[in-house]
Amino acid sequence: MRTCVTISLILISMGFHVPTVGIAQDKPPAAKWEYANLRAPSNPKDPQHFTWVTEKEDVIGDGWKEFAERMKFEIKEPSTDFTKARIQLLNQFGAKGWELVSSTEPGQTRYLFKRRIP
Numbered sequence: 001m002r003t004c005v006t007i008s009l010i011l012i013s014m015g016f017h018v019p020t021v022g023i024a025q026d027k028p029p030a031a032k033w034e035y036a037n038l039r040a041p042s043n044p045k046d047p048q049h050f051t052w053v054t055e056k057e058d059v060i061g062d063g064w065k066e067f068a069e070r071m072k073f074e075i076k077e078p079s080t081d082f083t084k085a086r087i088q089l090l091n092q093f094g095a096k097g098w099e100l101v102s103s104t105e106p107g108q109t110r111y112l113f114k115r116r117i118p
Contacts, residue, residue: 031116032116032117033114033115033116033117034054034055034114034115034117035054035055035101035112035113035114036052036053036054036098036112036113036114036115037051037052037053037054037110037111037112037113038050038051038052038053038093038109038110038111038113039051039108039109039110039111040064040086040089040108040109040111041108041109042105042107042108042109043082044082046107046108047062048062048063048064049061049062050062050063050064050067052067052071059071064078064085064086064089065078067089068088068089068092071092073089073092074092075088075092090111093113096115097115097116098113098114098115099113099114099115100112100113101113101114
């Protein structure tokens with residue numbers, strides 16, 4: 001141990017940087033997030049009503065095509081399959097930087113999203 005300290009002192013006196021362990025470093029600022037909630041039908045037999053809510057906007061659409069248009073999503077070939085259409089919508093949110101945090105499905109699916117605020 002004494003040898004290690006002596007060598008470190010010699011290196012420091014010669015201008016070398018000696019890494020230290022256990023010294024507190026500045027932490028990067030905590031990430032800031034914004035959150036959004038999407039309510040969507042759970043199955044094709046339910047009313048096709050969509051609601052997107054953030055702190056700054058509310059978008060409502062009857063039918064996923066109307067909802068996609070109001071959200072200004074670019075879906076080149078809209079799927080007629082219920083599950084694929086839902087995935088197309090989720091992919092569009094991902095393309096806008098939204099990450100899916102959770103989802104629940106008791107009657108009507110609710111998705112919670114977040115994205116980093118720059």
